[in-house]
Amino acid sequence: MFNKNEAAEKAHLAFVLAELRRAWEETDERVKKAYQSVMTAKQYVVEQSSEMDGMEFAANQYDISFAIDLGERVVIKRNRLAKMIASPYFGRVDFRDAGATEADVWYIGLYGFEGPDGNELICDWRSPVAGLFYDYDIGKAVYSAPAGDVEGEVVRKRQFKIHNGAMEYMIESGVAIRDEVLQKELSVKSNDKMKSIVSTIQKEQNAIIRNESAPVLIIQGVAGSGKTSVALHRVAYLLYKYRGTLESKHIRILSPNRVFADYIANVLPELGEEHIPETSMEELAAAELGDKFQFQTFHEQVAELTAYEDPSLIERIRYKSTATFVEELDSFLRQGDDEWFFPRTITIGRDAVPEAAVAEGYEKVSRLLPVKRRLEKLASFLISNTRDVNGNKWNSSAAAKIKTAVRSMYKYKDALSMYKAFYQQKGRQNLFELKPNRTLEYSDVFPLIYIKMHLEGVKTQEDVKHVLVDEMQDYTPVQFAVLSRWFPCKKTILGDGFQTVNPYASCTLEDFRRIFPKAHIVELTKSYRSTFEILQFAQTIVPNARIEPLERHGDTPSVVECRDERDQLEMIRRVVAEWLGSGDQTLGIVCKTADMAERVYRNLEDLSEHVCLLDFQSETFPAGIAVTTAHLAKGLEFDGVIVPFANAYQSELDRHLLYVACTRAMHRLVVTYVGSPSPFLLGSSEPV
Numbered sequence: 001m002f003n004k005n006e007a008a009e010k011a012h013l014a015f016v017l018a019e020l021r022r023a024w025e026e027t028d029e030r031v032k033k034a035y036q037s038v039m040t041a042k043q044y045v046v047e048q049s050s051e052m053d054g055m056e057f058a059a060n061q062y063d064i065s066f067a068i069d070l071g072e073r074v075v076i077k078r079n080r081l082a083k084m085i086a087s088p089y090f091g092r093v094d095f096r097d098a099g100a101t102e103a104d105v106w107y108i109g110l111y112g113f114e115g116p117d118g119n120e121l122i123c124d125w126r127s128p129v130a131g132l133f134y135d136y137d138i139g140k141a142v143y144s145a146p147a148g149d150v151e152g153e154v155v156r157k158r159q160f161k162i163h164n165g166a167m168e169y170m171i172e173s174g175v176a177i178r179d180e181v182l183q184k185e186l187s188v189k190s191n192d193k194m195k196s197i198v199s200t201i202q203k204e205q206n207a208i209i210r211n212e213s214a215p216v217l218i219i220q221g222v223a224g225s226g227k228t229s230v231a232l233h234r235v236a237y238l239l240y241k242y243r244g245t246l247e248s249k250h251i252r253i254l255s256p257n258r259v260f261a262d263y264i265a266n267v268l269p270e271l272g273e274e275h276i277p278e279t280s281m282e283e284l285a286a287a288e289l290g291d292k293f294q295f296q297t298f299h300e301q302v303a304e305l306t307a308y309e310d311p312s313l314i315e316r317i318r319y320k321s322t323a324t325f326v327e328e329l330d331s332f333l334r335q336g337d338d339e340w341f342f343p344r345t346i347t348i349g350r351d352a353v354p355e356a357a358v359a360e361g362y363e364k365v366s367r368l369l370p371v372k373r374r375l376e377k378l379a380s381f382l383i384s385n386t387r388d389v390n391g392n393k394w395n396s397s398a399a400a401k402i403k404t405a406v407r408s409m410y411k412y413k414d415a416l417s418m419y420k421a422f423y424q425q426k427g428r429q430n431l432f433e434l435k436p437n438r439t440l441e442y443s444d445v446f447p448l449i450y451i452k453m454h455l456e457g458v459k460t461q462e463d464v465k466h467v468l469v470d471e472m473q474d475y476t477p478v479q480f481a482v483l484s485r486w487f488p489c490k491k492t493i494l495g496d497g498f499q500t501v502n503p504y505a506s507c508t509l510e511d512f513r514r515i516f517p518k519a520h521i522v523e524l525t526k527s528y529r530s531t532f533e534i535l536q537f538a539q540t541i542v543p544n545a546r547i548e549p550l551e552r553h554g555d556t557p558s559v560v561e562c563r564d565e566r567d568q569l570e571m572i573r574r575v576v577a578e579w580l581g582s583g584d585q586t587l588g589i590v591c592k593t594a595d596m597a598e599r600v601y602r603n604l605e606d607l608s609e610h611v612c613l614l615d616f617q618s619e620t621f622p623a624g625i626a627v628t629t630a631h632l633a634k635g636l637e638f639d640g641v642i643v644p645f646a647n648a649y650q651s652e653l654d655r656h657l658l659y660v661a662c663t664r665a666m667h668r669l670v671v672t673y674v675g676s677p678s679p680f681l682l683g684s685s686e687p688v
């Protein structure tokens with residue numbers, strides 16, 4: 001079918017919709033039948049259960065759950081068809097194979113759909129041919145099909161906005177995903193959750209989504225460049241491409257906190273995929289350390305620094321935040337392999353295992369094994385290869401004594417004493433401090449786990465085949481080293497060095513190159529979230545010459561001086577009251593500290609039921625007005641943002657927090673302060 005104009009496209013849309021409705025009706029019938037068969041089977045069990053033996057009962061239960069599974073799948077299909085009836089496709093690309101006279105026409109949508117004759121009426125956005133839509137303008141093009149590369153020419157591209165089954169607009173497009181459509185999408189008010197971007201994925205984003213070769217893909221992208229969106233679309237793409245071997249349960253998302261996890265939770269279901277299990281570094285660390293240790297969380301560390309930038313705390317954090325630190329740990333552990341095992345003769349009554357046999361056995365055991373496993377192997381080796389004075393094999397009590405003796409020959413019994421020894425050896429005991437109640441500082445949690453892995457081995461998560469790590473700038477090299485051992489699978493790691501909430505503990509690109517020498521590193525420099533004016537304002541706080549703002553204009557951010565705190569809180573109330581009538585969905589009031597957020601919240605809570613305080617105990621990202629901290633707001637976005645107490649941002653750490661706060665705004669930004677504003681708002685590059 002070859003449509004030349006809007007009328008023809010409308011006719012084509014009517015045809016596709018009729019096919020979709022027919023498919024929906026068929027599927028609806030199947031849902032009804034599936035429901036009926038489950039009910040009949042259940043009724044049969046209820047009525048006949050007294051007559052059934054155990055086997056028969058179990059067989060019937062199995063049949064019921066099988067019928068339910070089947071029914072659920074048909075319901076999913078019906079829901080998908082309903083979505084397609086509302087918006088079946090968003091793009092069209094006409095591609096003429098090299099040597100062919102006529103072009104094939106492909107319509108691209110969220111899901112694929114075949115007509116009754118097996119014709120592909122809509123292609124899934126992840127299909128090979130759909131790549132043409134994102135990657136090429138009119139002219140020569142190539143796409144990778146399962147049978148190999150297909151060369152040819154894109155002869156036409158169109159973009160559509162179809163809403164509730166009606167075509168809102170159609171754009172004849174020569175340029176890959178025209179700015180016009182993108183602008184329309186970006187100027188839409190946010191809702192409370194992140195949404196999919198399938199219809200306007202940009203070429204450089206598509207390359208990341210479809211990258212299948214990178215064992216580790218590192219995405220360094222400026223604020224609002226779509227890193228999180230792209231990474232989630234990449235997951236959906238991989239699930240599509242490797243269907244049958246890769247399922248959502250094989251993927252893990254490492255989220256910085258629960259609110260963020262909730263914020264992104266809708267994207268994959270919207271793309272037709274199941275929810276992906278999420279976890280966090282703290283959750284993984286707690287599972288590894290069990291109840292032996294308490295530890296400070298990342299947000300507690302940042303809160304501690306935000307309250308007072310203790311130079312000795314900063315020194316401790318900084319020291320443990322480089323790739324060199326991991327290398328030093330490695331060489332300490334390697335050195336220990338030679339120096340911490342003290343062989344001696346094992347005496348068992350009149351019998352003995354000579355020191356030389358113990359030393360020889362230790363040399364034979366592989367150094368690649370964790371220490372505890374090595375000692376077990378050594379003990380087994382000695383038990384099998386040595387004899388008592390009569391030449392007899394060791395009995396079980398002697399064997400147990402050999403095991404205990406071998407264990408006692410190793411200098412360190414636990415990871416903590418080994419870790420402390422690391423600092424002693426360097427003469428830098430000041431770099432390790434336990435908090436009250438034997439609580440570890442956050443910067444010690446992962447070095448300690450790294451050493452524990454050397455001592456006890458790694459609990460590898462073999463079932464996980466791909467890990468997605470967001471906000472990479474907040475992880476240190478030793479965290480990545482630990483993460484790679486837990487998850488020795490492919491990884492997508494994304495973040496922005498400019499948005500670190502703890503500049504003393506983050507990873508540089510150079511660190512990444514050292515930790516993941518085979519990683520592909522890609523950069524996203526176009527920023528989509530904020531208006532040109534907001535981005536320009538944020539650039540005075542943390543200048544980044546690589547940011548390319550989009551030409552989407554809005555109000556200039558306002559910086560409002562207030563007489564005192566009372567005046568400032570009143571000012572915020574006025575802005576919020578005005579916002580309540582604006583039709584915007586989300587407003588973020590992003591403060592430097594939790595205490596400031598609490599004060600603002602108390603002053604607003606009577607204003608509307610839609611005001612809520614977001615803290616590290618919060619589980620969900622709400623629509624309405626969220627009062628929170630910059631640390632927690634990381635990764636989120638709001639139609640409008642108010643940044644109160646802008647006088648409080650003074651240090652280097654504060655500069656990054658202020659930048660994060662301001663770059664959360666899509667359309668509007670208001671900054672308030674009392675006294676003198678932060679030096680960073682004046683474009684000063686130096687903290688005072």
Ligand SMILES: Nc1ncnc2c1ncn2[C@@H]1O[C@H](COP(=O)(O)OP(=O)(O)OP(=O)(O)O)[C@@H](O)[C@H]1O
Nearest residue numbers: 197200201202223224225226227228229528529635
């Ligand atoms: N190709 C695109 N089409 C439409 N919207 C896009 C596109 N790329 C990004 N966006 C939008 O830009 C905003 C920012 O995206 P996202 O949160 O994924 O960026 P990010 O780089 O992770 O941001 P940050 O690091 O600042 O938290 C979102 O509203 C997203 O929908």
